[in-house]
Amino acid sequence: xxxxVHGHYTTAPPxxxxxxxxxxxxxxxxxxxxSDDELRASVENNQLRVLRERGGDVMIFSPKASGMEHHVPDxxxxxxxxxxxxxxxxxxxxxxxxxxxAVAQLPQTPEGNxxxxxxxxxxxxxxxxxxxxxxxxxxxGTWTGLPLTDPSxxxxxxxxxxxxAPAMIHxxxxxxxxxxxxxxHYLNADxxxxxxxxxxxxxxxxxxxxxxxxxxxxxxxxxxxRFRGLAMRNGWQDPADxxxxxxxxxxxxxxxxxxxxLKVVPASNVxxxxxxxxxxxxxxxxxxIEWDDTLRYLDGATxxxxxxxxxxxxxALLVYPxxxxxxx
Amino acid sequence: xxxxVHGHYTTAPPxxxxxxxxxxxxxxxxxxxxSDDELRASVENNQLRVLRERGGDVMIFSPKASGMEHHVPDxxxxxxxxxxxxxxxxxxxxxxxxxxxAVAQLPQTPEGNxxxxxxxxxxxxxxxxxxxxxxxxxxxGTWTGLPLTDPSxxxxxxxxxxxxAPAMIHxxxxxxxxxxxxxxHYLNADxxxxxxxxxxxxxxxxxxxxxxxxxxxxxxxxxxxRFRGLAMRNGWQDPADxxxxxxxxxxxxxxxxxxxxLKVVPASNVxxxxxxxxxxxxxxxxxxIEWDDTLRYLDGATxxxxxxxxxxxxxALLVYPxxxxxxx
Numbered sequence: 272x273x274x275x276v277h278g279h280y281t282t283a284p285p286x287x288x289x290x291x292x293x294x295x296x297x298x299x300x301x302x303x304x305x306s307d308d309e310l311r312a313s314v315e316n317n318q319l320r321v322l323r324e325r326g327g328d329v330m331i332f333s334p335k336a337s338g339m340e341h342h343v344p345d346x347x348x349x350x351x352x353x354x355x356x357x358x359x360x361x362x363x364x365x366x367x368x369x370x371x372x373a374v375a376q377l378p379q380t381p382e383g384n385x386x387x388x389x390x391x392x393x394x395x396x397x398x399x400x401x402x403x404x405x406x407x408x409x410x411x412g413t414w415t416g417l418p419l420t421d422p423s424x425x426x427x428x429x430x431x432x433x434x435x436a437p438a439m440i441h442x443x444x445x446x447x448x449x450x451x452x453x454x455x456h457y458l459n460a461d462x463x464x465x466x467x468x469x470x471x472x473x474x475x476x477x478x479x480x481x482x483x484x485x486x487x488x489x490x491x492x493x494x495x496x497r498f499r500g501l502a503m504r505n506g507w508q509d510p511a512d513x514x515x516x517x518x519x520x521x522x523x524x525x526x527x528x529x530x531x532x533l534k535v536v537p538a539s540n541v542x543x544x545x546x547x548x549x550x551x552x553x554x555x556x557x558x559x560i561e562w563d564d565t566l567r568y569l570d571g572a573t574x575x576x577x578x579x580x581x582x583x584x585x586x587a588l589l590v591y592p593x594x595x596x597x598x599x
Numbered sequence: 600x601x602x603x604v605h606g607h608y609t610t611a612p613p614x615x616x617x618x619x620x621x622x623x624x625x626x627x628x629x630x631x632x633x634s635d636d637e638l639r640a641s642v643e644n645n646q647l648r649v650l651r652e653r654g655g656d657v658m659i660f661s662p663k664a665s666g667m668e669h670h671v672p673d674x675x676x677x678x679x680x681x682x683x684x685x686x687x688x689x690x691x692x693x694x695x696x697x698x699x700x701a702v703a704q705l706p707q708t709p710e711g712n713x714x715x716x717x718x719x720x721x722x723x724x725x726x727x728x729x730x731x732x733x734x735x736x737x738x739x740g741t742w743t744g745l746p747l748t749d750p751s752x753x754x755x756x757x758x759x760x761x762x763x764a765p766a767m768i769h770x771x772x773x774x775x776x777x778x779x780x781x782x783x784h785y786l787n788a789d790x791x792x793x794x795x796x797x798x799x800x801x802x803x804x805x806x807x808x809x810x811x812x813x814x815x816x817x818x819x820x821x822x823x824x825r826f827r828g829l830a831m832r833n834g835w836q837d838p839a840d841x842x843x844x845x846x847x848x849x850x851x852x853x854x855x856x857x858x859x860x861l862k863v864v865p866a867s868n869v870x871x872x873x874x875x876x877x878x879x880x881x882x883x884x885x886x887x888i889e890w891d892d893t894l895r896y897l898d899g900a901t902x903x904x905x906x907x908x909x910x911x912x913x914x915a916l917l918v919y920p921x922x923x924x925x926x927x
Contacts, residue, residue, distance in 0.1 A: 414742070414777045449742045454794035454829050458818045459787035466782035486825075490786045490818035496853025497814075500879030500890035501782050525824025531859045551828030562828035 272598065273566070274587040275322060277439065277485055277520050277544030278330040280360055282317040284309045290355055291338070294348055302355050310363055317548055319370060325566050327545075329598055331591065332360055333374035333405050336549075337452055339443035341379040341410035350387045353378035357391070361399050372594055373401040374439065381411040383423060389430050396436045402593030404431070406438035406482075408464050412446030419464055420471035428477040437481035437590050439520075440464050453550040461489025465517070469498065469507050474516045481516055481590050483542060487523035492535040518590055520544035521565045521582070524551055529568035538578035542586050543569065600926065601894070602915040603650060605767070605813055605848050605872030606658040608688055610645040612637045618683055619666070622676055630683050638691055645876055647698060653894050655873075657926055659919065660688055661702035661733050664877075665780055667771035669707040669738035678715045681706035685719070689727050700922055701729040702767065709739040711751060717758050724764045730921030732759070734766035734810075736792050740774030747792055748799035756805040765809035765918050767848075768792050781878040789817025793845070797826065797835050802844045809844055809918050811870060815851035820863040846918055848872035849893045849910070852879055857896035866906035870914050871897065 286309075290302035322330050334356035343349060353376045364371045375395035378387045395401035406427065408419045417423060419440070431438055445456035461484050474480060484491070491498065498510045519536055522544045523529050532541060544565065551562040560567050569582065588594055614637075618630035650658050662684035671677060681704045692699045703723035706715045723729035734755065736747045745751060747768070759766055773784035789812050802808060812819070819826065826838045847864055850872045851857050860869060872893065879890040888895050897910065916922055 409777070414775055416777075418777050447742055449737070449744075449746050449795065450791055451794045451798065451829075454797070454826065455787070455791040458790055458822060459783070462786055462818065463778055463783040466779045467777065469782070470779065487821065490790065490821060493815065493818060493821035493856050493859060494786060494851060496851070496856060496883070496890055497879060498782065499883065500852055500881065501779075503884075504880055523822060523824070524828055525863075527859050527862045528821050528824060531821060531855055534855045535853075551825060552832055553828065555824070555827065556831075562824055 273327045274329040274584045276331045276542045281335045332371045334376040342412035346384045349378040375404045379410040402591040403437045405441040418467040439483040458489040483518045485520045488519035495535045514540045522546035524562040538581045601655045602657040602912045604659045604870045609663045660699045662704040670740035674712040677706040703732045707738040730919040731765045733769040746795040767811040786817040811846045813848045816847035823863045842868045850874035852890040866909045
């Protein structure tokens with residue numbers, strides 16, 4: 272069984288974006304009805320087809336990351352938007368319970384909106400069976416908030432520990448022209464959060480908290496020596512200590528990158544992921560391989576059977592215990 | 600001949616920092632005298648010793664990057680600080696003309712201070728024989744300025760083209776608690792600037808401009824497939840097209856990182872660099888190799904003689920023509 276831990280519902284029926292547009296226009300509205308057939312069509316020709324064609328079995332599925340737009344300051348808007356987005360993902364999971372498992376968008380705002388965030392974690396993970404959440408370390412989109420290690424974030428970690436669910440660290444749209452959202456902002460966030468964690472005692476406080484850093488950990492594996500050297504010079508913990516709680520996914524879109532990831536990071540801390548349909552679409556004209564067909568790069572990598580099993584499913588079942596009831 | 604293109608004067612005599620402190624305290628002051636013996640002592644036990652011990656011959660030497668502090672808004676303060684810092688580096692070069700070549704700090708401010716920047720380029724490169732400059736893509740330290748592709752930066756590129764000198768893209772201290780300066784901000788800047796350039800026509804406008812992106816290009820080589828895929832999807836130029844004008848250094852502190860860099864980036868675009876004495880100091884207890892002894896990683900990499908010659912000196916002489924008079 273092959274579990275892709277990082278898929279986004281980038282193909283939702285247009286009613287979702289219409290609702291969002293109305294919301295942002297200040298209208299008090301609800302989403303127009305979406306039929307089950309529309310939901311089926313939205314994934315059967317997209318994520319579901321691609322997953323099956325490539326030999327995948329299960330996809331952990333969350334609302335479109337760049338669409339979370341946590342920079343919009345109104346807490347009510349954020350809460351309604353997260354609920355609508357999550358409810359739609361939940362319905363997709365209900366239609367394909369053998370294929371999809373849900374991860375929630377949180378109603379974050381630049382000011383935090385933490386009570387509503389905790390409430391949505393309880394509603395989605397505690398009540399609806401979501402297996403995790405996406406936590407945005409930069410709800411402002413301009414990095415005007417506090418690091419993930421600030422105590423203001425602790426209520427989120429408390430509820431995640433209580434419910435035994437992980438968070439993927441995932442920013443949304445950048446609101447700064449220096450940072451292309453998919454090309455720079457996503458990777459910068461991955462790197463920045465890793466250093467925040469490295470300098471902190473968050474995992475002493477929350478020893479059961481599990482965080483997945485996507486996009487292969489940003490720049491971290493490539494600069495692993497830099498982080499080890501900085502940690503020793505500054506008296507921080509050893510970067511490898513974070514592997515009790517931190518996991519990287521395989522959303523790295525070429526063979527040399529995947530090879531580096533697997534060389535530097537233990538197989539126990541790498542989770543198979545494609546991020547599809549996400550940042551890149553289409554195939555490399557030089558190889559014919561679709562950029563985000565990361566299973567092909569794993570096939571081309573040096574992994575023994577135990578390591579391969581860990582990356583493709585064992586780790587996912589450990590990190591996302593909510594999967595176990597349905598997919599063990 | 601082995602040329603290290605990325606060394607910083609992090610060991611300047613204390614008069615320099617005392618001057619800076621007085622400046623920031625609002626005093627109208629000049630730097631206390633520094634003797635040649637003090638300058639010699641400051642490098643002979645540091646950069647010069649380490650360079651020689653490791654078998655290097657030449658170091659391109661610039662003021663301490665984190666100390667540039669372009670976020671201080673006063674243009675006069677920025678100009679005086681850059682001049683003082685550059686003049687000290689210039690004196691070191693004068694004492695060791697067979698070993699050091701100078702790269703200038705620019706008097707950038709969050710508002711630009713572009714006339715003074717151009718003036719300092721002319722003074723250092725045009726008059727004093729500096730071989731390049733460090734250009735900060737984020738003088739604010741909070742990324743509140745415009746991307747390097749905005750026309751407001753063009754006067755800098757014009758003078759660099761005119762003087763046939765390159766710029767290393769190098770941020771200074773981060774003024775945002777989310778970004779550790781050496782661990783995250785430096786790497787994020789490298790990645791962000793690469794994407795800015797990828798989306799732009801800067802090199803159509805300035806075909807002779809040469810930019811060096813340090814720290815192995817941030818996250819770029821690790822995510823090379825992502826950038827190729829994004830470029831194709833968005834109709835940007837091919838990332839490899841940037842190799843006419845963009846070069847990466849080897850300030851990557853472990854063997855797998857250097858191996859990836861050399862696998863992904865043509866040897867014609869990689870410049871040997873240590874960044875010492877910089878972000879990391881000391882040795883890896885597992886290998887005994889000093890983190891920033893990047894020559895050891897190059898020795899361990901798969902490079903033929905031509906490639907090795909390019910990385911260790913040929914490329915440096917092409918990118919920094921100012922070296923040629925003394926070190927050809």
